[in-house]
Structure formats: C-alpha cells, structure tokens
Amino acid sequence: MTIPVRPLILCGGAGTRLWPMSRDSFPKQFALRVGDRSIFQQTILRVTGPGFGRPLIISNQAYRFIVEKQLAEIDVEADLVLEPMRRDTGPAIVAAAAVAGRLDLDCPLLVVASDHVVRDTEAFRAAVLAGLPAVLAGRLVTFGIMPTHPATEYGYIQPAEDLEGEARAVAKFVEKPDVERAMRYVLEGFLWNSGNFMATARTLVEEYATFVPDSVKAVLLAADLAGNASGAFVLDAEHYGRAEQQSIDYAVMERTSRAAVVSLSCGWSDVGNWDLLWSVSEQDKEGNVSQGQVILSDAHRCFVSTDGPLTSVLGVDDLVVIVNRDAILVADRARSREVKQIVEGLRRDGRQEADTHPRVYGPWGWQQVMDQGDDFQVKRIVVNAKGQLALQSHGRAEHWVVVSGTARVTVGKKVRLLTPNQHAHIPVGALHRLENPGTIPVELVAVQHGRADGAVRAEDAYRRI
Incomplete structure (x- = not known):
C-alpha cells in the first residue's frame, strides 16, 4: 500500500447471541478466543503493520480498561475515542472520523468491526488495497463477501458496473432474506454485506450530513468538545446524546449514490452465534x-x-x-x-446474569465474586502491577488475606505492607485503599460482611466519579 490507511475499529457492541460467555460487562470481542487471542486482538493485528496507520478505536467508556489491557498484551498502541452512551454505529463512526480528520481529512479510514473473524489476512489486506482508488475518488467502499452458502443471517449487496480499480457500483442493499431468496441471491451474484467499509473522513462526514444533518452537527460538536482523560478522547455527553441513534448502513450506505463494493473471499464470519x-x-x-x-x-x-x-x-x-x-x-x-x-x-426478570459477568474489570485489575449470601460476599481480587483501588468507604466490614505479591493497605491513617498469608481488617465506614507497589500482580481473598451499599470515593487515581 502506497497510501497509509488508518484503521477505525468499532468496539462497543454486546453480542447477546453468544451468552453467557458474551455479556454487556465483557462482550464477545474481548471474551471469545479463536486460537490464542481474543477476536478483538486478532482484528487489531490484522490491520497493523506496513500500509496501515495508527489504529483509532471507538468504544464505550465501560470498556476502556479492557481495551487498554488487551492492546498491551499484543504490544500495540492506539488512539481511543470513548462514547458516553451508545448511539449505534452511525454516530460512533462519524465521531471517530471527526477525530481522525483533525490530522488529515483525506486519509483513507478503514472501518472494521472488532468482533468478526477473518481466516485469510492476506486476502483481506489485498481487498483493502484494491479499494483504495475508489476511496481516493470520493467513494464509500464496502467489502462484500463472496457467499459460500445461501445464508439467511446476513444482508446482501447487488454489485453493478465497474468503477475505479476493482470496485463496482452498488445496485442495491437488501435485508436478511428467507432461504428461498437467499438461494436466488447467491445464484445472481449477490455478495454478503460484511458491514466493513473504507472512505475518507471528508467523504464520511459529507455524506452523513447529506442524510442526517442534525445528527452530524451534534456529533461534530461532541468531538470538538471532547475531553482528554489520560490520553483518551471522551466525547461530550450533552451533544452526543442529541445524535439520532442509527446504524451507518441505514443512515448512509443504503442511501448514498457514492457507494461501491469490492468483493472479498477471506474466510470471513461475524461469529454472531x-x-x-x-x-x-x-x-x-x-x-x-x-x-x-x-x-x-x-x-x-x-x-x-x-x-x-x-x-x-x-x-x-x-x-x-x-x-x-x-x-x-x-x-x-x-x-x-x-x-x-x-x-x-432474564432481563425482564431482573436477573443480573443477563448482562454482568461475575468477573468485573477495572483500571487497576479485576475482582470476581466466588460466593455470596444475603449479607456476605467472598471475592477474589487481582491488582495489576502499580495498580491501586480508590481510597473509599462503604457500609460493609471487610477482611483481606493476601495470597500472592506484596500489597500496600491503607486503613484510616495506618499504612502497611502485607505479604502472602498476612491479613487486614477494614471496619464498617473506614477509609481504606489497596495498592500494588510491585511489578507482579497482587492476589487476595476478601470476605465482606454487611449491606452492599455504594462505595464513596475520596480519592481515585483514575479520575472516576
């Protein structure tokens, strides 16, 4: 590739069809592994290297620290744009394009979902290269997958006349068909709609403004007013919340006259179930x-x-x-x-298992409930190297026993270092904090007794409310 393509990775979905492994608190792009890495990590590595620029990831604020941890595991650096709430793929993509466009409005942006599997990386990269001439001509180039069977779980694209390079015009997009129509589409040369596409930031914003002008204004303001939270762009919640909740397909791709398609055979799947x-x-x-x-x-x-x-x-x-x-x-x-x-x-019944894993991740590490009753919980807590929990108080008494590593424990005005098999007691209402001053994870078991009210944070190194 002679022109660097900047990957824009969508990373905010929940994937409920893959429950119970994929849940809102830890969705499929992070939880599912095909081989040694999560499918999020595989996506990042697929668009890293010669020909690609620095990845830009747009995700929900709740997933920030999972994203950063999994990026560190594969030794990749990226820019991060955080949504204050979900508004579907349309506003998310425009917001990320606006951030990327600050450096170069005409840089090609490769918009890919973080929860898809591609088994032939070289074929995928070749298709990206094949789509560049059309992108530089001002088109939105989607990647249509050559069908292997008459699938009913995907939308379809009908290609038309040849355009720039290997791109073809899009005659029409069609919704997920029944079996009979799917068989007809395959015979007529339709392609599966992968949902991945490429365009410049300029083209994306111009076309979105054509069809959803009020939303574009709101999203661009949200990007302009984005705060900087330890290196991440946090979109302004007030303006972002005014954007109409729409998918990019519905808002733009199915309506624009500038859509093009490049056919692709790369062992693709959205692993939707x-x-x-x-x-x-x-x-x-x-x-x-x-x-x-x-x-x-x-x-x-x-x-x-x-x-x-x-x-x-x-x-x-x-x-x-x-x-x-x-x-x-x-x-x-x-x-x-x-x-x-x-x-x-489960959601109708108010069951927390619908959306929440027992293991909960934070910027400092993770904790997992091992057992619980009406007025007690037993947790396993792992604090990463140099990580620290907030200085906080709550309406439960706690007893901590260190299993591995060296923990710095604050209770009131007392600060102690605890090593394996040493313990600390935290009375109800006492200000306390757990830190890991070392270079290896600290693991401990916490027994909590009393009502499970919300913690009150007095200090927090990660600036959480």
Missing part, C-alpha cells in the same frame, strides 16, 4: 470444539466451553454447552441464534 463460532474454530476428528477442562465421549459436532469446572459430555450430537461460574447454557447448535430470547427473558 455459537453455530458460526463453531464453524470457524478448530475441530477435532469428531467435529467437536472444546475449550477449558472438557471430557468428550461419543460426542459429535459439539461446541463445549468451560471457564473452570470440569465439564463432561456423553453420547450427544450438535450441542452447545457453555459453562460459566454463574450460568450454564445447553442448546441445539442449529438453534443457537435464539439464545438472545433467553437473555431478553
């Missing part, structure tokens, strides 16, 4: 995919994953079995797209 994830994962000779402590006996074409407990599966075919510490899913693999209905039912 367990069946699709099974299809792109490495399978054993019986067609099974297993993750974690799994024993399979006379099982075929199953997807079995556990995050701890030993899970045994005997004499079954085509099942999905997902074991988390607080939730278990057993489903017919062919019906796994219906899992979203379970999540919706």
Whole structure:
C-alpha cells in the first residue's frame, strides 16, 4: 500500500447471541478466543503493520480498561475515542472520523468491526488495497463477501458496473432474506454485506450530513468538545446524546449514490452465534470444539466451553454447552441464534446474569465474586502491577488475606505492607485503599460482611466519579 490507511475499529457492541460467555460487562470481542487471542486482538493485528496507520478505536467508556489491557498484551498502541452512551454505529463512526480528520481529512479510514473473524489476512489486506482508488475518488467502499452458502443471517449487496480499480457500483442493499431468496441471491451474484467499509473522513462526514444533518452537527460538536482523560478522547455527553441513534448502513450506505463494493473471499464470519463460532474454530476428528477442562465421549459436532469446572459430555450430537461460574447454557447448535430470547427473558426478570459477568474489570485489575449470601460476599481480587483501588468507604466490614505479591493497605491513617498469608481488617465506614507497589500482580481473598451499599470515593487515581 502506497497510501497509509488508518484503521477505525468499532468496539462497543454486546453480542447477546453468544451468552453467557458474551455479556454487556465483557462482550464477545474481548471474551471469545479463536486460537490464542481474543477476536478483538486478532482484528487489531490484522490491520497493523506496513500500509496501515495508527489504529483509532471507538468504544464505550465501560470498556476502556479492557481495551487498554488487551492492546498491551499484543504490544500495540492506539488512539481511543470513548462514547458516553451508545448511539449505534452511525454516530460512533462519524465521531471517530471527526477525530481522525483533525490530522488529515483525506486519509483513507478503514472501518472494521472488532468482533468478526477473518481466516485469510492476506486476502483481506489485498481487498483493502484494491479499494483504495475508489476511496481516493470520493467513494464509500464496502467489502462484500463472496457467499459460500445461501445464508439467511446476513444482508446482501447487488454489485453493478465497474468503477475505479476493482470496485463496482452498488445496485442495491437488501435485508436478511428467507432461504428461498437467499438461494436466488447467491445464484445472481449477490455478495454478503460484511458491514466493513473504507472512505475518507471528508467523504464520511459529507455524506452523513447529506442524510442526517442534525445528527452530524451534534456529533461534530461532541468531538470538538471532547475531553482528554489520560490520553483518551471522551466525547461530550450533552451533544452526543442529541445524535439520532442509527446504524451507518441505514443512515448512509443504503442511501448514498457514492457507494461501491469490492468483493472479498477471506474466510470471513461475524461469529454472531455459537453455530458460526463453531464453524470457524478448530475441530477435532469428531467435529467437536472444546475449550477449558472438557471430557468428550461419543460426542459429535459439539461446541463445549468451560471457564473452570470440569465439564463432561456423553453420547450427544450438535450441542452447545457453555459453562460459566454463574450460568450454564445447553442448546441445539442449529438453534443457537435464539439464545438472545433467553437473555431478553432474564432481563425482564431482573436477573443480573443477563448482562454482568461475575468477573468485573477495572483500571487497576479485576475482582470476581466466588460466593455470596444475603449479607456476605467472598471475592477474589487481582491488582495489576502499580495498580491501586480508590481510597473509599462503604457500609460493609471487610477482611483481606493476601495470597500472592506484596500489597500496600491503607486503613484510616495506618499504612502497611502485607505479604502472602498476612491479613487486614477494614471496619464498617473506614477509609481504606489497596495498592500494588510491585511489578507482579497482587492476589487476595476478601470476605465482606454487611449491606452492599455504594462505595464513596475520596480519592481515585483514575479520575472516576
């Protein structure tokens, strides 16, 4: 590539069809792994290297520290734009384009979802190169996937006449079809709509302003007034909240006359459900995919994953079995797209398992509830090197026992260093803080007793409210 392409990574979705592994507090782009890395990390590495500029990631504020941790694990630096609330892909992309456009309005921006799988990276990069002439001519170039079967879970694109380079005009976009129409579309040369595309910041903003002018004004103001939070751009909440909640496809791509498409065959999948994830994962000779402590006996074409407990599966075919510490899913693999209905039912019932994992991440590390009752909790807490929890107080008494590392513990005016098998007691209402002054993680067990009221932060190194 002679012109650097700047990747713009969308990283704010929840992926409820992959519950219970993917939940709002820790969604599929971070939770799911195909191989050794999360699919978010695989996305970043796919658009890193010669021909690509510094990645720009737009994400929800709640995911900031997960993003930064997973970037550090693969040794990649990126710019980060944070949404104060979700407004769908349209406003998110325009906001990120506005930030990128401060440096160069005519730099090609490659907009990709962080929760897709691509098995042939070189084919993907070749398609990006093939789309550049059309992008530089002022077009919005989407990447249409060459179908491998008449899928009903994707939208389709009908290509038309040739344009610049290998791009073709878009005759029309069509919604997800039934089986009969999907078969017809495949025979007629339609492409799957991957949702990934490329355009300059100038083209993106101009076309969005053509169709949704009020939203563009709100988003551009939100970007102009973005605050700087330890190096991240935090969009102004008041103006961003005024933007109309729309997908980029509905707002622009399906309406613009400047759309073009480059066809692509790269082993792509949006891994939108367990069946699709099974299809792109490495399978054993019986067609099974297993993750974690799994024993399979006379099982075929199953997807079995556990995050701890030993899970045994005997004499079954085509099942999905997902074991988390607080939730278990057993489903017919062919019906796994219906899992979203379970999540919706859990939400109606007010069950926290719908959206929240037992492991909760913060800027300092993570904590996980291991056991709980009406008036107590037992937690495992891991504090990263140089990390620190806020100086805070709350209406529970706590007892901390250090398991590994060296912790600096503040209780009231007393500050102590604790090593493994040493402990500290925190009375109800006492100001306290846990820090890791060392270079290896600190792990401890915390027993909390009393009402689970909200903590009051007196000081916080990460400037959280």
